[in-house]
Structure formats: structure tokens, C-alpha cells
Amino acid sequence: MKDRLFCKVLENIEIASNIYKIEIEKVEMLQNIKAGQFLNIKCDDALLLRRPISISYVETDRIGLVIRKSGKGTVVLCNKRKGEMLDVLGPLGNGFTIDEKEQRVIVIGGGIGTAPLLELVKRLEGKDVTVLLGYKTEPYLVNEFEEYVRDVKVATEDGSFGHKGYVTELFIEAIKENSAEMVYACGPEIMLKEVQRICSKYEVKSQISIEERMACGVGACLVCTCKVKAEEKGVKYVRTCKDGPVFSGEEVIFHD
Amino acid sequence: MKDRLFCKVLENIEIASNIYKIEIEKVEMLQNIKAGQFLNIKCDDALLLRRPISISYVETDRIGLVIRKSGKGTVVLCNKRKGEMLDVLGPLGNGFTIDEKEQRVIVIGGGIGTAPLLELVKRLEGKDVTVLLGYKTEPYLVNEFEEYVRDVKVATEDGSFGHKGYVTELFIEAIKENSAEMVYACGPEIMLKEVQRICSKYEVKSQISIEERMACGVGACLVCTCKVKAEEKGVKYVRTCKDGPVFSGEEVIFHD
């Protein structure tokens, strides 16, 4: 049977301002992880609910998380010290699907949404992969992506690094240059909406990983519902935690 | 103005099973401490209320607390590591009164109630002091008391150390042998009641430090009320935190 897992923090370093890379022990039960899956993490006794955090990369003995300090829970997580234990549930969610037949793929990440794409890119080895990374001002994980892919382009909103502007601008360029068979994206909703629009315009398939507030993380409580297009009734309500967080880009209906 | 104080933990050692001696930095504002005063300590974010803990001893640069792991808060406190910060309010309460004129005094402590008596005994230097300490089974702080007083007697309920039985039995012996001008006591209610009874029988004055559940610790919320005898109306309701925790033994009216 599955259970909560208690994993030791092996390392925690601030890799950019307010962005932390935390490596935790890959305990025995943390098996068969797919890129795009997440952990639901108990931060401390003072915070009731767990926090969903993507698995950024997997190594033989450890799992890497990349976390942005944003609210109470992530502040606690980012302050965890080497040797402390993390109480995690997972791996959860469906993760990205990789199709042997798709050779030319584009991977787009925005901000902390770049985190889960790292493991994905590792697993896309052998394909023709373009990685597009967008940040407000300070990039991170770029070197890590470059370990696996030669073609990594960066955009920053303020132009402090790479292309000045949105990563979706790079995306349009890339897709025009050499259309893709699959687009993988993770980032803020506004970026994903734009990716959705562009993919639809250029008729490219996509898989996008979305965010929704969660409680159980396993599909039981229905607080994380996402609206998707459905054959029969037009719309269908699915669980971001269990049926997602990765959905086909065509099907997701964003809030307006 | 007074404020919360943030004191670094300098040392934390388990001195008996489930009994911890925690030394914290004596920050500048922690001045003019009287023996018998206490601190109201915030354990962590998950526990709302502070916990009252006596000041056990005071040194130039540090304050010693002796804490028994008993519930949620004390478990957290006893797990504090060197270097962590403690958020404390204090010194609070009235503390023991020492009268120049009283020469022969008896000090009785039961269990964790021995803690605040250590600083008291230090300050009783020069007097003829008998210290009687009672424990269930495992004594602690005995050596510390012996540093200041030659006449330290120990009782344990199971006889594993010193007199087998209650410390109040030693008290009766001591008072019979050589009556005292003042008795100082701190310990479980059942012991204090017995001390009260004995003092009244042998007509000895006493100061006893009592426990009551607290919230504010400063005298504002009135949850820690203790009933005492009063001149006019027979009884009076006083605040354990502000008017106590030390009361004249004659006046306290215990719950029955």
C-alpha cells in the first residue's frame, strides 16, 4: 500500500533570489516517477494543508525540487535545512506523455514552471528538442537544461538576459521556423493561455501542466477541479491533481 | 517599554529522563530578576498560547530553565537546539520575598517544582537553610542545590534514592527538629496542600509557588485566577500570573 513518505533533505541552496533547489532522499517507495508528476508536501505543524510541488528532476538516490518562496508554506520549505525530514505524498498526478513517434518537440517554461520541465527534457533525449525559458528578470536552471539540450533560448521581461519580452514570442518564432509535433508547457496561466492560442493557430498538439489549489492531492476531495472540453456534453470537470496536472492543451478551458 | 524578548538557546541537555536544562541568553532587557519569577514562552507557530516556565537560575550572561516534557509545548521546548531563538515574555510574576530577619528557613520542592527554588537558594546564602527535594523516582538538580547548601535531603516515592516516601515526611521531621521562620515551597498541588497543613499545624510562615493555566501571563485576561483568603470579604480572587505565582501559604484556598 502507498503511504506518506519521510525523506531527508540532502541539500538546499538558493539558486536565484527566492528560488531554492532542494534535494531530498529518494526513499524506496518513491518509484516509477514520470516527468511532470508532483509531491504534496506537509510544510510544518502550523500549516494544515500540504503544498503541491513538482518533481523537477530525479537521480538515482535523490529527487530535486525547485521552489519559489511565495507564501507561508513555501517560506517554510525554503528554510528547511540539510538533515531535516520532509513528509511527502507522491508521486502524484499523471505527468507528461512522451510519444516515441514525435521527433520535433518544443518545451516552454515560464518562471517556476520551468522546474518540472527539467526531468521532461532529460527524458526527451534523442529527439529534436527546443527549450524556451521565460523569466521576469533573473533566469535559473538554464545551465541544467543546457546539459541535455543544445537549443535553449531564454527570454526575460526586462531584457536582463536573453530575449527581452515574453517567452511566447520566442515560441512563435520557433514554431514558424520549424513547426513541432508536440509542445510541452508549464508556467503561469497567462503564458499557458497564449501557448494554447498559438498552438491552435499553428495546429500543433500540446501538453500543458496547470496549477490549481489543492487539498488531498489524490483525487478524493474535488477542490482542484479543472474544466476541459468533452466529447458528449461540451465540458467535463476533471481533477487537476489526479487527472492532471498535465492536460492536452486543446482541452483545457481556462477561467476568464 | 517592555517587549517580547528573543533569546538564543545556549545549551540544552537532558538532565534526567524527560527533564531538560535549557540555558538561554540573558538579553539586556532581562533585568532585575527575582527568584520565583517566570517567563511566558512561545513554543512555535503551531501552538497559539505561551507556556509559563520558571526561571531556575540566573547567571551573568544566561538564564537557566528546567523543563519537564509533558505536553505539546514542552515537547517543542525540550527539542530546541543550541542556536535557535526563544520568544519570551518576562520576567513575570512576583517571585519569592526574602526577609533579612528570617535566619532559619526550609525550602521544599517536589518534582519540576524544584526548578525555581535553585535561584532562591542561591539568594538565601548566609542563612541556615535546609533543602528538601522530592521526586517520583529519578532525582535531578540535587548537585546544583548542594553547591549552595550543605543540608540537602532527597525523598523518592519508590525509594530509589534517599528517603523512601514523600518529601513532606522529611518536612515534618525537619520542622520538628528545628522549627523554621520561613518555609518556601514549590511543587504539585497535593504537596503544597500538605505543606500548608503542616505549616499551619506548626505555626510556621510559608511562601508557596502555585500553578494555574495561563493565557496573557501579565495580569490582563483573568484566566489564571486563584482564590485567597481576604480580610474583608473572606475570599479574594487574585491573578496567579501577576499577583503570584508566589503566595503566602496561609492565604491560598486550593480547589477541593
Add this chain to the structure above:
Amino acid sequence: MTKIDMCVDLNGFKMKNPVTVASGTFGFGREYAEYVDLNQIGAISVKGLTLEERQGNPTPRVVETPMGMINSVGLQNPGVEYFIKHELPYLSQFDTKIIANINGNTIEEYCKMAEILSKTSVDALELNISCPNVKSGGVAFGINPDMVYKVTKSVRENCGKYLIVKLSPNVSDIKEIGIAAENGGADCISLINTLIGMGIDIETQKPILARGSGGLSGPAVKPVAVRMVYEVTKVVNIPVIGMGGIMDYADAVEFFLAGADAISVGTANFINPKVTMDILKGIEGYMERKGYTCVKEFVGKLDF
């Protein structure tokens, strides 16, 4: 050592142990079956059902609060017929009691559902007259004793199953609501459902929940729940299933002492999917320590 018997008998409704899971927090059992052996749970109250499928409220549907959470799922569920066809058979594999939590916009809907479900293998119905997350029906029924009596009585007449009525805590006098349910013919009372609460995002200046307010659950509400269980069990003669913020065995024992015959675990499942098993073991440990051989020995044994 005498053997500890964890069975409880709630006036004919027998469970192998008094630890149940609360409606809406355990889905239809499928997800948590990966974490807990459902055969070990006293009863499972399934996600609130309605006559027709419901899509529920827009998201966000959850806010974390100090030691609590507010949800506004809004009874998203596939409808009672789907439940009977696709979920009940799954749940029926397990040796646990199945409680169908029913929700209607009108008394007729409640009755209709009771009728339909009475023909199935569910073990009990739980009349939810207290859901704060729907516009019509729901909580409106739950705060008025006359309405509670009326809806209970009507459902009773259409119900061939053990009938549990679930009370809302958002009332001035929970005792009169409990009495109304008993008089209406309830076999059992469960409480508490969620308190109505609201959380606001001070940066966007909007409520965090798309719906504005929702139902507060978790440890924060436990003191209110224990008090209400105590009050209700003093005035009714039918069994009570207590819930609201139970996180561990000690919380559960508080409810038993207050008068609950069984307890239900909701929000805690989200934090620890195996929590029911921990609670069960904890209760056993408590019983051993105190020398009890069956749960009944300390139900309502509050010394006050």
C-alpha cells in the same frame, strides 16, 4: 489480557469499528483504497449525491485557514444513478458499511433519492441538510427545526434504510435541531457539517473562494463540534456520529467521551491518508490503557 472488541452497534447499524470517513472527503473510496485497506474502516460516507449530476462551483474551491480549511466544492457529483451503476459496485467489494450522503433542492428530491437508494445495497442514507455550498436547499433546511422535522419525516417515509440526519453547526440551538431530527424519525444523527467561513485575498481584494464563502472544517472547528456533540447527545435518544476536526485518536476519544457512538474523519484524510488506521490503533491503545473492552464503556462517560 481481555480481548478488545471494537464493534459498535448504533441501534441496529453494526460497524466493525467506530471509525468512519466523512462525506466529501473520501470520494467514493477509490483513491484512498491505494493507501488504506477499506475493509478496516467502520463505514464510508460517500461524496454528497444529488438526483442529477452536478458540476459544482467554480474554482478556487479551497482556502487554507489557521488550522482549518474552507471548501466550496458545491456538491460536484455524478448523480445518484451513476453512483449506483459505477461506484456502488466498486465499494460493495469491501467489507465496510456504505453510507449514501444525499442532498436535495426540495423535499421531493430528497424523497426521490431515498426511494431510489433504498432499492440498492447501500447500508444507510445520510440526509445532508447542512451543506453550505449550494444556493437552494442545503443549509436552508438545516437551520430551521420545523424544516428539519419535515424533511426528515418525509424522507423517513420513503426510506427503507437506516437513516442518518447530518446537522449544520450554523445554528443558534443545535439541541432543538437534533430533537427535530429525532422526532422526524432519524435513526441516527451525524454532526457537525462545516461552519460557514470566508477568506479574503488582501492583494486582489477578492474572496479567495470563487463562491465567496464556504465550509470551514479541520482542527479549528473541533471545540465547537465537541460542544455540539455533547449538547445533542444529552437531549436525544438515538445514536450520534461525531465529527469535526478529528486528527488523531485523542481527538476521537474527546468525541466519544462527549457522547458520540462513532466518529467520522474528514479533513485529516487529506493530510494523512492512513489517518483512520492510526486513529483506530490509538483508540485501541487508549482502551487497553484504561481497561476498556468495548467502545460503549466510555461513550458519554464525561465526568461533568
Add this chain to the structure above:
Amino acid sequence: MTKIDMCVDLNGFKMKNPVTVASGTFGFGREYAEYVDLNQIGAISVKGLTLEERQGNPTPRVVETPMGMINSVGLQNPGVEYFIKHELPYLSQFDTKIIANINGNTIEEYCKMAEILSKTSVDALELNISCPNVKSGGVAFGINPDMVYKVTKSVRENCGKYLIVKLSPNVSDIKEIGIAAENGGADCISLINTLIGMGIDIETQKPILARGSGGLSGPAVKPVAVRMVYEVTKVVNIPVIGMGGIMDYADAVEFFLAGADAISVGTANFINPKVTMDILKGIEGYMERKGYTCVKEFVGKLDF
């Protein structure tokens, strides 16, 4: 940079800032005066007064709960006359508004107290019809709209001061209670008082409070409080002082956005005696960040 004006005017009741302290959590100001400059607090609601001295309930009077506390002080206070003679002169030294929180067993007692206090220098009366910790009067008045109307109206007739009515959250419909207070002649409403809760010691099998149950306060109740402030401010036309679990400026801002004209800090004082000053600074910071120059600009500005 435009200057930020923290003054608030609650329909004629002017405070230098909207941060007040809640009755029963700040004594008569003396103790916290060592920690906070009382001149900096908008208003001080003093410990609940009764006509005669009261000794309050037996101890224990407090239980800690998950992010909350339950108290059963039971209105221990030296009586209104003693207050006027010995506490009011002390408080009057400070440049802050003094609110006398009054509690009666009967309408007559309330009126008598109003009459007596109207002749003093207190700035306002706070009619506490919601204290859960006394047997007669107290909460019984607070849960029935007719009684709320009646007691408010009677006190109004005997009261020459600004009249605040403090509501109990232990009701089915807080809106009708708020309306009743307004119709009765209240100048202002304050809410919430405590929710009724209970905690049990599973080892002794007794309630932890000597009185059994008591009033739950602190962060745990905040979601309920915010919701009630939102509901009440939607239906009344008098100012509202919001409270319940406010620990920091962000909590305070939630109440303002929900519709409160001022806020009150209770339990948080026990954890941080200077919390009111932190909240005040925090609100100022928020206003600066958002470009507000006075509090009114974001009172009730919830975008929903």
C-alpha cells in the same frame, strides 16, 4: 508622498486610528501600558463590567485549542462603581477612546449600568449580549432578534453615550441580529464575540474548563468572523467594528475589506503585547503600497 490619515469616524465616534482592543483581553489597560503606549490605540474596550462585583467562574478557565483558545472567565470584574472610581481615572489619562463593555442579567441591569456610565467620562458603551460564560442573561439575549431589539432599545433610552452592540456568532442568522440591533437604536455593531466550544481531557475524562464549555477565540474563528462581518455590513447602515482572530495587519485588512470600519484585537495581545502597534504599522504600509490616504477608501471594498 501624500500623508496617510489613520483617523476614522464611526458616525460621530472619532478615533485616531481604527485599531482597538477587545473587551476582556486588555483588562483596564494597566498591564499592557507597560508594553504599549495606550495613546496610540484607537479605543480600549475594558473588561466586561457588571452592576455588582463578580468573582467569575472556577478555574481552570482556559484551554488551548488548534489555533484558538477557549476561556470561561465568567465576567470576573470589580463592578461598575469600582470601575468608575478606580479604573476610569487611570484610563482617562490617555488620549484614547474608552469603551465600557456592559453585561446584565436582566434588561433592567443593562439600563441601570447605561444610566450610571452615561454620567461618566467613558466615550462609548458596548452592550455585550453575547457572553457565553454566564448562566443568566448573556448569550440568551444575543441569539434572539426580538430580545436583541428589546434590550438595545431599552438601553438606548437610558444611554447618553455612543452605543455599540456586540453580537454573538452562535446564531443561525447573524444578519437579522444585526438588523435588530440597528432597529433598536445601536450606533454601531461590534462582532464577533466568542463561539461556544468545549475541550475534554481524555485522561481525567473531564472537561478541561471547570465550567465545561466556554468561548472560543483566536485565529481559528477568523473565517467565521470575516464572513459574519461581511454579511452584517451588507444589511446594516451603521458602522461595524470587526474582530475575531486578528493576529496581524493582513487579518485586519481582511476585516476592512469585508466591511468593518474599525477592528479590534483580542487574543493576539496575549501572544504579542505590542501586536496593536505592529498591526497599525502594517495597515499603514498596506495603504502606502495601495495608494490609499484614508481607511475609508478600502472599507467594504471587497470585489465580489
